[in-house]
Amino acid sequence: MKIWVYDQPREVARETFADYLDPATTAVISIDMHRGHLEDSPDCPCPAPRARDVVAPIDAFHRQVRARGMPVVHVKSVLRPGGEDDLRGIPAAWRRTFAQHVGPIPNADAHALEGSRWTEWVTEVLPQDWRVENKRRLSAFYPTDLDFLLRNQGIRTVVFDGGFTDCCVLNSAFDANNHNYRVIVLRDLVRGTDDHLESAALSMVSLHLGLVMDSAELLVTWRG
Amino acid sequence: MKIWVYDQPREVARETFADYLDPATTAVISIDMHRGHLEDSPDCPCPAPRARDVVAPIDAFHRQVRARGMPVVHVKSVLRPGGEDDLRGIPAAWRRTFAQHVGPIPNADAHALEGSRWTEWVTEVLPQDWRVENKRRLSAFYPTDLDFLLRNQGIRTVVFDGGFTDCCVLNSAFDANNHNYRVIVLRDLVRGTDDHLESAALSMVSLHLGLVMDSAELLVTWRG
Amino acid sequence: MKIWVYDQPREVARETFADYLDPATTAVISIDMHRGHLEDSPDCPCPAPRARDVVAPIDAFHRQVRARGMPVVHVKSVLRPGGEDDLRGIPAAWRRTFAQHVGPIPNADAHALEGSRWTEWVTEVLPQDWRVENKRRLSAFYPTDLDFLLRNQGIRTVVFDGGFTDCCVLNSAFDANNHNYRVIVLRDLVRGTDDHLESAALSMVSLHLGLVMDSAELLVTWRG
Amino acid sequence: MKIWVYDQPREVARETFADYLDPATTAVISIDMHRGHLEDSPDCPCPAPRARDVVAPIDAFHRQVRARGMPVVHVKSVLRPGGEDDLRGIPAAWRRTFAQHVGPIPNADAHALEGSRWTEWVTEVLPQDWRVENKRRLSAFYPTDLDFLLRNQGIRTVVFDGGFTDCCVLNSAFDANNHNYRVIVLRDLVRGTDDHLESAALSMVSLHLGLVMDSAELLVTWRG
Numbered sequence: 001m002k003i004w005v006y007d008q009p010r011e012v013a014r015e016t017f018a019d020y021l022d023p024a025t026t027a028v029i030s031i032d033m034h035r036g037h038l039e040d041s042p043d044c045p046c047p048a049p050r051a052r053d054v055v056a057p058i059d060a061f062h063r064q065v066r067a068r069g070m071p072v073v074h075v076k077s078v079l080r081p082g083g084e085d086d087l088r089g090i091p092a093a094w095r096r097t098f099a100q101h102v103g104p105i106p107n108a109d110a111h112a113l114e115g116s117r118w119t120e121w122v123t124e125v126l127p128q129d130w131r132v133e134n135k136r137r138l139s140a141f142y143p144t145d146l147d148f149l150l151r152n153q154g155i156r157t158v159v160f161d162g163g164f165t166d167c168c169v170l171n172s173a174f175d176a177n178n179h180n181y182r183v184i185v186l187r188d189l190v191r192g193t194d195d196h197l198e199s200a201a202l203s204m205v206s207l208h209l210g211l212v213m214d215s216a217e218l219l220v221t222w223r224g
Numbered sequence: 225m226k227i228w229v230y231d232q233p234r235e236v237a238r239e240t241f242a243d244y245l246d247p248a249t250t251a252v253i254s255i256d257m258h259r260g261h262l263e264d265s266p267d268c269p270c271p272a273p274r275a276r277d278v279v280a281p282i283d284a285f286h287r288q289v290r291a292r293g294m295p296v297v298h299v300k301s302v303l304r305p306g307g308e309d310d311l312r313g314i315p316a317a318w319r320r321t322f323a324q325h326v327g328p329i330p331n332a333d334a335h336a337l338e339g340s341r342w343t344e345w346v347t348e349v350l351p352q353d354w355r356v357e358n359k360r361r362l363s364a365f366y367p368t369d370l371d372f373l374l375r376n377q378g379i380r381t382v383v384f385d386g387g388f389t390d391c392c393v394l395n396s397a398f399d400a401n402n403h404n405y406r407v408i409v410l411r412d413l414v415r416g417t418d419d420h421l422e423s424a425a426l427s428m429v430s431l432h433l434g435l436v437m438d439s440a441e442l443l444v445t446w447r448g
Numbered sequence: 449m450k451i452w453v454y455d456q457p458r459e460v461a462r463e464t465f466a467d468y469l470d471p472a473t474t475a476v477i478s479i480d481m482h483r484g485h486l487e488d489s490p491d492c493p494c495p496a497p498r499a500r501d502v503v504a505p506i507d508a509f510h511r512q513v514r515a516r517g518m519p520v521v522h523v524k525s526v527l528r529p530g531g532e533d534d535l536r537g538i539p540a541a542w543r544r545t546f547a548q549h550v551g552p553i554p555n556a557d558a559h560a561l562e563g564s565r566w567t568e569w570v571t572e573v574l575p576q577d578w579r580v581e582n583k584r585r586l587s588a589f590y591p592t593d594l595d596f597l598l599r600n601q602g603i604r605t606v607v608f609d610g611g612f613t614d615c616c617v618l619n620s621a622f623d624a625n626n627h628n629y630r631v632i633v634l635r636d637l638v639r640g641t642d643d644h645l646e647s648a649a650l651s652m653v654s655l656h657l658g659l660v661m662d663s664a665e666l667l668v669t670w671r672g
Numbered sequence: 673m674k675i676w677v678y679d680q681p682r683e684v685a686r687e688t689f690a691d692y693l694d695p696a697t698t699a700v701i702s703i704d705m706h707r708g709h710l711e712d713s714p715d716c717p718c719p720a721p722r723a724r725d726v727v728a729p730i731d732a733f734h735r736q737v738r739a740r741g742m743p744v745v746h747v748k749s750v751l752r753p754g755g756e757d758d759l760r761g762i763p764a765a766w767r768r769t770f771a772q773h774v775g776p777i778p779n780a781d782a783h784a785l786e787g788s789r790w791t792e793w794v795t796e797v798l799p800q801d802w803r804v805e806n807k808r809r810l811s812a813f814y815p816t817d818l819d820f821l822l823r824n825q826g827i828r829t830v831v832f833d834g835g836f837t838d839c840c841v842l843n844s845a846f847d848a849n850n851h852n853y854r855v856i857v858l859r860d861l862v863r864g865t866d867d868h869l870e871s872a873a874l875s876m877v878s879l880h881l882g883l884v885m886d887s888a889e890l891l892v893t894w895r896g
Binding site for chain 3: 769
């Protein structure tokens with residue numbers, strides 16, 4: 001089975017990671033594939049344009065996941081419309097720090113506001129999918145009920161796709177690891193700030209947190 | 225005030241980050257500076273040799289922090305001696321994944337076992353310091369009482385030093401950010417797996433999580 | 449100031465509990481005042497008929513709270529419509545245990561299902577109020593983001609009203625206490641399973657967790 | 673099988689609660705059986721004298737539990753010696769509220785201080801038992817790593833014995849329930865503030881949280 005270790009392909013015996021590979025106890029977690037990151041518009045409040053490339057491939061992967069009877073969980077940031085979670089409370093750090101890198105973000109104040117178009121999903125979300133819609137900062141796990149949900153469903157392995165490999169995806173992989181889930185990050189279905197940080201984040205995952213794989217390889221591996 | 229943004233120095237106005245800079249509500253969090261990472265011996269169970277270089281500088285920085293009346297919190301991994309937290313339960317991912325990168329880690333089974341010499345502090349820990357001694361995986365926050373402690377003491381800013389910039393330090397910075405602490409990571413007082421991942425982790429902090437600073441600069445800034 | 453200690457009125461000096469009484473850092477938390485508990489209908493899925501008596505008094509109290517510029521937080525149980533949080537996962541204990549006491553609960557399976565009429569608020573919820581709508585079991589705090597919200601808003605005292613004094617209210621008071629909020633439960637604005645358990649739960653609050661007060665007395669006390 | 677529902681014995685079919693009764697996924701949690709509650713001395717910092725009666729019976733029960741190869745977890749309050757968790761931070765509510773009921777508690781400031789004799793176990797703690805020694809307030813679960821431990825060991829049912837039925841035991845039963853553990857409280861091996869609150873707390877458990885049983889009955893039931 002091919003995994004990626006520190007940005008290099010590596011053939012490993014499937015048995016070495018057998019506990020990562022049981023479809024019956026696996027869920028796919030798709031992070032922040034919403035209009036507020038992905039819309040191609042100057043007023044996109046928190047642009048992650050590189051992730052647009054993976055919208056169609058993620059949809060295709062999820063279809064295969066559902067066809068196997070496995071759950072897809074969509075997680076996204078939504079903030080209370082009055083600003084209590086952020087601008088009118090303790091503001092999220094990225095508002096000032098990311099702006100040091102990319103310059104002012106014109107419409108950042110509209111980011112993730114409940115009820116706004118910016119919270120609409122861009123990827124396909126079907127009725128049987130599970131949704132977690134109160135991510136408030138970077139992690140899919142805190143302060144949401146994702147862990148409660150996964151645990152209640154007997155999930156032991158989480159497979160991540162979606163947005164900002166070096167931010168929300170990496171953070172969620174850390175959290176999943178700390179909660180003793182087996183972690184897989186899909187190299188072809190995540191996108192980071194840029195190539196450099198994306199690659200570095202995947203290297204960190206591969207060293208400390210779990211497996212970095214291509215989605216096609218994982219599908220083959222699940223077939224057994 | 226000089227900060228580092230994506231590995232480059234940047235001069236910013238102190239007022240831009242005034243809420244990060246109040247010594248009265250700041251604690252320094254020192255991560256995993258224990259013998260199990262730092263001892264120069266072939267049976268060191270989880271070697272992080274690069275962090276040996278910062279033992280003396282961290283001690284010197286902590287002395288100045290204490291002299292200002294500010295708290296130093298030492299956090300370290302300790303696992304129940306019977307293995308219930310790890311080897312005899314759901315084993316930590318790094319045992320298999322990090323070994324893909326560095327090869328077999330001969331004495332890894334002894335890592336962090338309660339009561340063993342591997343849990344001894346290498347940096348100076350004084351009676352007035354605070355200690356969190358049940359980190360079980362990578363984060364200083366989960367499943368420990370660090371948040372309970374900081375909150376009870378009215379802490380709003382956390383300053384990180386210590387070990388594995390791209391692992392436990394980065395994970396703890398993510399968690400601190402999600403709990404709405406203001407985050408500062410000290411570039412000269414943390415060490416990562418290697419130069420590349422260390423630099424990338426600091427870049428991620430600087431973009432998404434908070435400030436990357438040199439310790440000397442922070443001391444000057446605190447002086448006001 | 450009059451408080452209730454183990455079901456008896458007691459006059460105490462306001463200064464003894466001064467840290468409980470600052471309106472500027474206080475929020476009112478109203479628990480589970482929804483149709484699924486309160487509707488007077490044979491298919492009410494989880495009947496708490498005694499709490500119907502406090503709907504109007506709670507609304508009146510909240511109006512005064514808002515008039516002071518203080519926040520009202522409405523928390524309620526909502527379960528994913530597919531049953532993943534409960535019936536199709538690990539079912540909530542009360543389904544079998546409460547039925548030992550009251551007999552079969554005919555429509556219990558419909559309890560709290562997202563999108564159903566059973567989740568509609570019965571008390572007045574205004575746009576400026578805060579809502580927490582993913583309570584999954586008994587506590588208002590886990591696995592919701594209530595603590596994240598309160599903390600972000602600098603809240604230090606929580607005042608509880610609403611339903612099942614000896615269940616969700618008591619559980620939430622325990623959790624608030626463990627997170628070091630100052631706790632006040634409003635004796636006239638909560639209702640329990642029956643008089644006996646309601647009184648016992650208030651006695652427990654008064655001994656271990658915080659203040660039991662009448663809402664009129666609290667309003668007077670806030671006036672200072 | 674005999675359970676207690678709202679203080680009355682009830683015969684129920686074992687199959688109704690089959691998921692509560694698998695010894696292979698059950699742990700016994702013993703709460704706060706330490707000298708600071710149990711010592712018969714005027715300077716006992718937080719007296720719970722009624723619980724002295726269950727020391728020997730708890731020890732006897734634990735011996736049978738261990739003989740079955742099942743884990744016993746001892747949880748107790750320990751506070752950092754400098755007072756950061758309590759008196760020199762946000763003080764625990766009970767210090768003022770419980771004193772309204774029983775009058776001044778002379779040596780309360782010494783309660784649970786790390787390194788003091790008050791934290792010594794009174795019940796038998798064997799090397800193979802698991803220990804959780806950083807309970808800070810009332811719950812055995814927060815901010816400790818009890819959930820991390822139980823989950824890592826595949827535990828699904830928790831059986832409680834120990835001290836203050838209407839306080840730490842009840843709070844821990846609520847938390848266990850919210851985390852979807854199956855909960856059993858042993859009626860003969862817990863003690864509350866007084867008969868009235870003890871009985872009421874057990875009634876609450878029996879209605880909302882799980883099973884109230886006698887320890888002898890549970891042992892018989894486990895035999896199958």
